[in-house]
Amino acid sequence: MTIFTAEQNFLLRQAINVWSDLKDAKLLSLPWGEETITDIFIKQLRKNYPGQIDVIPFNKHEEGRNGADWIWSFMNVGKTASITMLVQAKLLDRNEVKYGKLGHIIGNKKTGVRQIDRLIDTADTYSIPALYAFYNYVSNKKRIPNNCNSVNMTDSPYSAGFGISIASAKHVLAAFNNFSFDVQCLHSFPLHCLLCNGWNVYGQGNGDSPTTILRSLRRRISQEKTEDEIQSGGQRAEQLGFMKEMHPLVVRARSNEEQLAAGVDPGEFNLPDVAGIITFTDGEKQVDASTVG
Template sequence: MSLCLCGEEIADRFVFCPHCGVELRGPGQAAVLGVSPEARSVCRTLRACATRTFERLALDHFTGSASGEEMYTQLNLGDLQRLHSDRIVVREFHRRQEARNGADWEWWFHTAGRGFGLRVQAKRAKRGGGYDLEHVVRTTGERQSELLVRDALAAGCLPVYVLYNHRNWVPRSPTGLVVDCRHGRGSPTQLGCTIVSALTVQAVLRHRPIRASYVRDRSVPWHRVLCDAPDTGRSGLEAAHAAVEDLHRRGSDDLRAAAQAEVDRLRTSTRRDAAARPGPTGGTGGGSARPRRSTPAAAAWGREPLDDPVYPGLDELAGHPLSRLPDRVKSMIRERGFEPPDARAAGVVLVDLTDV
C-alpha cells in the first residue's frame, strides 16, 4: 500500500487512484497533479456516479423528496460527458417534456466505425426497494418493458435496464456482489447503479407478485460491464461487447426458465382438471371417452419460450460479432443529424473505446 498525491491510501496494483481518479505511473506516483479527461478512468467515474446515486436516493426517500429516474439519469450522463469529453458524447433529442418522461436512451460503444448498441430504460428503486416494472405507457396502453425490447430490436440494440438503488439492498446472489477492479476497491455503494437484461425483467413479469429482489440480484454494478479495463488479449470494445453478451445470455436463460415454468403449471392444471372430470356416461367398461379439444394451455406446451412476436431475432442479434455502425449512429458521431430512431428515444450516449 502507498499514498496517492491526494493523501489517500491506494493498493500498489491499481492503475488509477480510486479517490481522485488520477492515473498512476508507479506505486503512489501520479502522472499529473490535476485531473484531466485523459487521465481520468471511465470506470472510476461510473463507480463515483453509483456511489452518489446510492447515497442521494436514500436521502431523498428519507426526506420525502425522491425525484424520478430522469433526474438521476441527467446527473450521471452529465458527469460522464463533462469528465470524458474526449471520448463520450451525449446527444439529447429535444421534445415535449411529457414525451420524454419514461423514455429510453441508446448507448453506442464504438471504435473505428465498428461497435454495438444498448437500448436503456432506467428504473429508480422505491423506498421499500421495489421498481415500477409493470408500468404501462399511457399513450399506447402497452407495457413499457415490451416496448423496450421491441424498440431495441428495431434499432439494432440489446435491451437493458439501469437500476438506481439505495441503502436498503444487500445482495443475496453472487452475481450482484461488488468486487475489486483495477481502478479501486469494491464497495456496497457501487450498487447505486446496476445493469440487467430486459429479458430478466420480462421473466419476473411472468410471475406474481413481482419479485424486485430477483431483478436486483441478477443485476451487476454498471462499471463491471462498462469498465475500460479489458481482459488480456482483447480490446476495450471487445471486452465490453463480451460482457454485454453475457448479460443477455443470462437474461435469455431467465426468460426461458420462466416460460417453461409457466408451461409446466398449465400442464399440471390441465391434468388436475382432467382427473377431476367424471368418466363417460354408461359405466367404466366398453366405452371410450370423447377426445378432448385442444386448449390454449395444451397448445402452449410445445411453444418455444421466446416465440413471442416481441422477441424474434433478439438472440441472433446478441450472437452477432462486432459489426459496422449504422449510418445514423455514424452521423451522430460526426455531429450530423440528431433524429431519434423512434418517438420514445430521449437521446443517445456515444462512447469511443479507441485505445482502451
C-alpha cells in the first residue's frame, strides 16, 4: 500500500482533473487555455486543499493578463520551513505534439526578451528555482514517462496524473530547439512527485512538505542521485528555495497585500512582476493512494 500525504493526493487529483478537462475540451472542441486551467487550479486550491492556502494576487496586470507565472511557497505545519519556486504554466497543443508558446517573446519580436530567459533571470534574482508546470493530455499513454517513485504511472488513474508535469526551466532551456512533448517529457515529472519520497525511509505524510520537496528537487533538478549526495547537500538547499522560515518574498507580499491587490507595482516592495504568490501550508492527514480515482 502506498501512503500519500493528503497534499500529495490533492495534487495528483488536480493533475487528473486537468488531464480529463483537456481530453473533454479536445473531444468537444471547447476553447480551453492555460489561464482557464490555472484559474480552476487556484479555485480548487482555495476550496479543497487539505492544508491552508493563501493566495496573494498582484493585480498590476489584471487587464492584459500575461500572468501565468506564480510564486508557489510550501510551508510545514509548524511554519519552521518553507520552499519557494517560480512556476510558469504552458499548455500542450491540441494535436498533442508540442508546447507551442514555449518560445514566447515578451515585447517586440526583434527587440523583445525570450519569456524563458526572463523566467530564469527572475528566479535567479530571488534564489528560487524556475519551473514549468506543463498542462498535458495525450491519448497514447505509452508516451508518458513512468517516473514516479510511489505509483506505477502506466496504471489507471495514475497515468492521468501527468496532466500537470513539472520541469526545471533550465532543463527546458537546454532542450530549447525542441518544444515537443516527447522531448520535454524526458526531464518532466508528475506534479504530485514534488511530494513523493523516493526511498520511503523518512516516512511520508509527516506534515513536512518543504523537506520532501527539497529532496525531490535535488533528485529531479540538481540530479544528486545518491543518498550521500542528498544528505551532504545542505549548503545548496537555499539555492533551491529552501529556508528555515517563511520566505522573505512571502513576508513582503503579506505585509503589502492590500496595495498589491489595488494594482501597485510589485517592484515597489522588491517583489517580482508575477501574477501573485500562493502559499501552501501543510495539513496533517495521510490517505491511502489506492483510494485516489
